[in-house]
Amino acid sequence: MSRSPGIVVAIDIGTSAVKAGVFTADGRRLGYGTAPAPSLRPRPGWSEQPAMRIWQATAGACRQALAEAGSPKIEAVAVTGARGSFALADRDGTLLTEFITWQDRRALGQAAAAAALADAGWLQRITGVRMDASLWLPRLLWLIEHRRDLVAAAGCIVTPQAFVIGRLGAGHWPAEWSAAAYSGLFDIADHRWHEGLVDTFSVPSGLLPATLPPGAEAGRTSPAAGIETALPPRVPIVLAAADGPCAELGCGVVEPGRLICYLGTALSVAGPVERRIEDPSGNLITAPGSTRSLYRVLALGMAGASVLDWYGKLVGRPVLDRLDALMEGSVPGAGGARFIPALAGSGAPHWSAEARGAFLDLGVGHTEADLVRALLEGVAFECFWMIETLRPFGFDPAGLRVTGGGSRSNAWTQLIADIAGTEVVVPDETDPGLRGAAAYALVHAGSHPDVLSAAKAIAGSGSSRVPSPAATETLRAGADYYRDVRRAFARSGLDSDIAHVPLPAGAYSLGL
Template identity: 25%
Template sequence: MYFIGIDLGTSAVKIILIEEKGNVIGSTSKEYPVYYPQPGWSEQNPEDWWNATKDGIRELIIKTGVKNGDIKGIGLSGQMHGLVLLDENNNVLMPAILWNDQRTQEECDYITQTLGKERLTKYTGNKALTGFTAPKILWVKKHRTDIYKKIHRILLPKDYIRFKLTGEYATDVSDASGTLLFDVENRKWSKEMLDALEIPYNWMPKCYESTEVTGYVTKEAADLTGLKEGTIVVGGGGDQASGAVGTGTVKSGIVSVALGTSGVVFASQDKYVVDEENRLHSFCHANGKWHVMGVMLSAAACLKWWIDNIINFNGSSITYEKLLEEAEKVTPGSGGLIFLPYLMGERTPHSDPYARGSFIGLNMTHKREHMTRAILEGVAFGLRDSLEIIKELNIPVNEVRVSGGGAKSVLWRQVLADIFGVRVDMVNATEGPAFGAAIMSAVGYGIFKDVEEACSTLIKVTDSVYPIGENVSKYNEIYQIYRGLYKALKDRFGEIASIN
């Protein structure tokens, strides 16, 4: 028996095929563009997602030679918070507004002023942030009234793929948690939020637990993908909850760090926990429990920006490996150079769409390698901001499991271990959210009784990096400087953002 995991990322969809013992039989990835029509805006065409997904599934089935009848289930994972709008004929009404889009600060202010911080926390466990789905809906209502009048259904990105596969309007509790329209504690849509924002309840998809069956592959989708009609599709999860399942972060004491385009520090909880200051998100987990997480909007994306836009801007072809090899020779602290990783604004802990990336401390002795290492360190310091809040909530941190593209770098893992002051592990499952999605489909089919059993059976630690004492001490000193820089520059960031 085989299971498919689909992870609809920001830059590409990744699709994997596993057998019931967790071995990955094959994988494929299909890219699609992101559009930035105005500064701070970020959009994609949902049809690009579907075209990439259906082609990727067909290619994977052909490449592996697996009979479609032996594929027993499909799990979905994907970028969270995005807004997909459908009309009564199920046509997409406008480009999807993505998780990292920053256009909705006025709508966030309106939501906060209308409901108040205490009611928001009571109803949703979170505060209004520009990345979330609810303020995007209000933005469309205010700025695209022609579109708003035609809305028949609202879906999240991965759930558009579900709709194309099954014809069902459905989502799961972990992804729904990031809409600001969900009662996270009670795991259902918040009638209070929908009523307060005048969003019709019937626009929202039916919500399921992550391992529940949400629908079955239709004949039309089967013809397009090569799947067998009737194959189950389970709820799945938002990319962070799915990624946590994919690394086995389903028990208290284990913290996962996703070092991808964005950066996430994620801690599983058996009970519902809320940070009273709302610096962390409190969401439903894909294992039937809850989790808290802090999110950086730019993590590995900072290194990609450095290489693509600066280093290789004029046609050079210097590789990541070369730059990281140079950076490894630089001592911790990058010669007094600090990088603030706010290239797309920031979410945790500052929640500031106007925050901007910065190199601070530059002098004539600094070279390319110092700047590269400073980026690695700056991202790790930003992730530590979330880790410190998790510790404040008395959530145990015994082990950190790191995943994502940035985790491939041994140097970056060592920097994380030194800045966090804790062991950083890699696990045998390297496919991240796609693997977590596949696990959930196996649970939904009945191979395992629950997510915890599946993870304990399939996922093992394969490599560990331990903190180096002298580096830990030095980074602790630098971190105190780092965390003061945002406060010193906050007002200037707002002024800079107003410059056209």
């Protein structure tokens, strides 16, 4: 392990808060800060994050982290953030809109039109993503249709990451590859905007920002930014990859074929690969990965840890503080009760915007404990299905990292180990994206030769969950049944019944 004295700052711009951390080259976190930057719902289905809240939260989180660390000498600052958000800026760099986040649903119609206009297979082979309202493209088309004035005045599309590095002193707004790839217009083989797609959708090509690979230096901090953030001037500003690849790095998932399960509002299972994969089903997402040469393959579900919050609201009594007792009140298999967590559609392995959640096989003897266990098992079954879908592409579930808010439940992570039938690890780090971003800064500071080595050195420890063979046997039968049900629903067209019911404001949505 390197013992270089380099100390760096990492910043992670989420859609509800900004986090900052001060890290040493051997992975100690000397300071931490966070400040809220909430996304607002100006209209039902819309989701916008005010730019000034992002900047103020960034400055506040940095000041807090640096103060806690004792204001050490900082060698580099790296910035990561959620994919899918963007704003329009004019030719002078002044923002014309707030950030429209991936949770925004205004462009459902434009997404459907875009999917109809371009051959879906062709688009996905180029961009690695499925057409969806959470990508930039449908919202750009919406803006062209509804706010032609703003589009005419605009000079550039700006990501939250680019906005923050610009304010830190970089003075320009480049998009990192994995962020650019969530546009629906980025050629992930050549790492540039795809002219054919830009032409097909008549996107004003001048709007598209310059793109840079992960780890690139975008500029240096300015004295002006230093007053607000407490960062010293002339510190190199490093573009980290998006929060997904950074979370991978922060959990030590660096070797191709390893997997991370993110049990957050949404559910995803993802991992690095050396080459693009060709998924004949089109349900998996491929994106630029944590280095210039790696890709990242992603199976995405629409409801993860959020199912507990959803259920608690539904019955008017929270379940989180009763979770352990409820789990002990039922047994693996939940007495036959089943839950399908597709509350806001489903992603891989069976992509369906129309899918909805279900409790199935309810009998007269079931208890709330069975229902709640069914909730956790349903998400775990979905997770296992994702793992099994990824496995033929060279992924190995052994040592799967499970992180995100849901990983705080021992029962839940044990369930995932039991279903996967293999040891899984729950990292101690609760903000793996922030730690992963630090790896980029440490490489820039010369503390590690490359970002994968840096990630390995700083990933930290975790606790292990060893599967119980008896539970595995019971749960595998449940997992098979789960798949059968999902497929039967898709065959029967039952997925699409309430596609016409609009999602209410505050709904969880598609996206990473």
